[in-house]
Amino acid sequence: MPKHELILLKNMMQPGYTGSLQDYERAGGYQALRKVVGKAQPAEVTAMVMKSGLRGRGGAGFPTGVKWGFLPKGYVGPRYLCCNADESEPGTFKDRQLIERDPHQILEGILLACYAIGAETAYIYIRGEFVLGAKILEQAIAEARTAGYIGANILGAGITANVWVHRGAGAYICGEETALLESLEGKRGLPRVKPPFPATHGLYNKPTVVNNVETLANLPHIVGRGPEWFASIGSPPKSTGTRVFCVSGHVKRPGNYEVPMGVTFRELIYEQAGGLRSDKLLKAFIPGGASAPFLTPNHLDVKLDFESVAAAGSMLGSGGVTVMEEGTDMVWAALRLMEFFYHESCGKCSPCREGSSWLVQTMRRIVAKRGRMEDLETLVDLCKNIEGRTVCAFGDASVAPIMSTLKYWRPEYVALIQEAEAANLIKLEPAGARH
Ligand SMILES: Cc1cc2nc3c(=O)[nH]c(=O)nc-3n(C[C@H](O)[C@H](O)[C@H](O)COP(=O)(O)O)c2cc1C
Incomplete structure (x- = not known):
C-alpha cells in the first residue's frame, strides 16, 4: 500500500492492468474528455489548468496554463500541440513508464490540450530508442481512433483532433523544444534563437505548444477531479x-x-x-x-x-x-557526465561546442593524474564562458556537474593533482637522489 495517493501511476499498479483502451475506460478513462468536449468552452479548460497550478514536468517548470495563454487570440489557421517524449536526460525514465504502461492517459491529456488550445493536430515526438513505446502509442492511437476519441468529429462534437507519433533519431538536444520543432520539420535538430517563442512561431512557423508527457498526463485528472483538488496537493501555491x-x-x-x-x-x-x-x-x-x-x-x-x-x-x-x-569518485562522476554533454553538444554555439571539448580534455587529464593546479582555474574559467552564452539551456546544464563538484568536493580534485605533482617530482629527480 503506497504511503501517498497515486495519480499518474495508479492504473498501472492495479493487478492485470494492460493499458488497453478497455482497461483505461474501465478505470474511468476518457470521462474528462467527455465532460468538456462540446460542453465547456476551450477557454474554460485553459482556466482550469491555470487554476490547478500545474507546472511543466519537462525541466523548466513553466506554468502550463500560462504557456497556453500565450497563443495568439483570434488567430485563424493551423496551430499545433507537440508532446515532448524525447526523455534523454541521464537518470530520467518516468515518461517511458507512463508511455509503455498507460498510453491512453497521455492521449486523453493530449486531446484535452488540443481542445483547449484549438489544435487539430498533435505530434508525439518520441526518442528513437523508445521502440516499444512508439509501438504502444501507435496501437493506442488506433484504438482511440476506432472508439471516436481521435479523428474528425470526435465524440460527435464537430471537433477534429489527430495525433501522430514521430520518432527521433537519438539526439539529446532534440528534447529542447525548438530543436524538437526543427527535427519535426525534417531539419537537423538545432535550437532556435528565442524570441520568437513557439507560442507564436512554432512548428512550420505556426502557433505551437510543446508540453512534456507527464505534464499532459496530469490533465485528465485536473479536468476530471477539478483544479481545486489538484491545487491542494503538494506544496501549494507554487x-x-x-x-x-x-x-x-x-x-x-x-x-x-x-x-x-x-x-x-x-x-x-x-x-x-x-x-x-x-x-x-x-x-x-x-x-x-x-x-x-x-x-x-x-x-x-x-x-x-x-x-x-x-x-x-x-x-x-x-x-x-x-x-x-560514500566511496564514489566525484571527479570521475563529473567527468562521466561531462563526456555525455560533450558528445551531445549540437555544435551551434561556439562556447558550448568548443568549451565542452576543453572541459572534457582537462577533466580527463586530472582523472588520469596528469593534472596541474592551474587546471582548476581553467575549469572554472571555461564553465563561466559557457554559462549564459548559448542559444539554449544546454550550455548551462553542461557545466553543472563540474561547478557543483568543485564547490562541494574540491579536495578530491586537489588530491588527484597533488598525486600527479608528486609523481612528476619523483620522475624529475635524478637517479639515486631519493636515497
Ligand atoms: C538540452 C535540453 C533537453 C531537453 N530535453 C527534454 C526532454 O527530453 N523532455 C522534455 O519534456 N523536455 C525537455 N527539455 C525542456 C523543453 O525544452 C521544454 O521546456 C519542455 O518540453 C516543455 O514542456 P513542459 O512545459 O510541459 O515542461 C529539454 C531542454 C533542454 C535545454
Missing part, C-alpha cells in the same frame, strides 16, 4: 500536484516513485527507494537529472518542490534523482 521521481544509482530499490511535491529527499531516498544499497553513508545526489547541480547529505531535508530545490542551489529539472554512496 508546486502543486505530484511528481514521478526516477530514483537511480546506489539505492536498494531504484525505480519511479510518485509522491506529492514537497516531500523531502530523505523520504524519497530512504523510505521510497529503500535507502543506500550497501548501507554505506550517502555521499551525493543529483536532484533533477544530469543538468542539475549535485547536492550533499546536508540537503536531505530539502523539500522536493521547485522553490526549495532552487533555494538549495539546484533544480527539480526532469525529476531524475541519482544517488551516490
Whole structure:
C-alpha cells in the first residue's frame, strides 16, 4: 500500500492492468474528455489548468496554463500541440513508464490540450530508442481512433483532433523544444534563437505548444477531479500536484516513485527507494537529472518542490534523482557526465561546442593524474564562458556537474593533482637522489 495517493501511476499498479483502451475506460478513462468536449468552452479548460497550478514536468517548470495563454487570440489557421517524449536526460525514465504502461492517459491529456488550445493536430515526438513505446502509442492511437476519441468529429462534437507519433533519431538536444520543432520539420535538430517563442512561431512557423508527457498526463485528472483538488496537493501555491521521481544509482530499490511535491529527499531516498544499497553513508545526489547541480547529505531535508530545490542551489529539472554512496569518485562522476554533454553538444554555439571539448580534455587529464593546479582555474574559467552564452539551456546544464563538484568536493580534485605533482617530482629527480 503506497504511503501517498497515486495519480499518474495508479492504473498501472492495479493487478492485470494492460493499458488497453478497455482497461483505461474501465478505470474511468476518457470521462474528462467527455465532460468538456462540446460542453465547456476551450477557454474554460485553459482556466482550469491555470487554476490547478500545474507546472511543466519537462525541466523548466513553466506554468502550463500560462504557456497556453500565450497563443495568439483570434488567430485563424493551423496551430499545433507537440508532446515532448524525447526523455534523454541521464537518470530520467518516468515518461517511458507512463508511455509503455498507460498510453491512453497521455492521449486523453493530449486531446484535452488540443481542445483547449484549438489544435487539430498533435505530434508525439518520441526518442528513437523508445521502440516499444512508439509501438504502444501507435496501437493506442488506433484504438482511440476506432472508439471516436481521435479523428474528425470526435465524440460527435464537430471537433477534429489527430495525433501522430514521430520518432527521433537519438539526439539529446532534440528534447529542447525548438530543436524538437526543427527535427519535426525534417531539419537537423538545432535550437532556435528565442524570441520568437513557439507560442507564436512554432512548428512550420505556426502557433505551437510543446508540453512534456507527464505534464499532459496530469490533465485528465485536473479536468476530471477539478483544479481545486489538484491545487491542494503538494506544496501549494507554487508546486502543486505530484511528481514521478526516477530514483537511480546506489539505492536498494531504484525505480519511479510518485509522491506529492514537497516531500523531502530523505523520504524519497530512504523510505521510497529503500535507502543506500550497501548501507554505506550517502555521499551525493543529483536532484533533477544530469543538468542539475549535485547536492550533499546536508540537503536531505530539502523539500522536493521547485522553490526549495532552487533555494538549495539546484533544480527539480526532469525529476531524475541519482544517488551516490560514500566511496564514489566525484571527479570521475563529473567527468562521466561531462563526456555525455560533450558528445551531445549540437555544435551551434561556439562556447558550448568548443568549451565542452576543453572541459572534457582537462577533466580527463586530472582523472588520469596528469593534472596541474592551474587546471582548476581553467575549469572554472571555461564553465563561466559557457554559462549564459548559448542559444539554449544546454550550455548551462553542461557545466553543472563540474561547478557543483568543485564547490562541494574540491579536495578530491586537489588530491588527484597533488598525486600527479608528486609523481612528476619523483620522475624529475635524478637517479639515486631519493636515497
Ligand atoms: C538540452 C535540453 C533537453 C531537453 N530535453 C527534454 C526532454 O527530453 N523532455 C522534455 O519534456 N523536455 C525537455 N527539455 C525542456 C523543453 O525544452 C521544454 O521546456 C519542455 O518540453 C516543455 O514542456 P513542459 O512545459 O510541459 O515542461 C529539454 C531542454 C533542454 C535545454
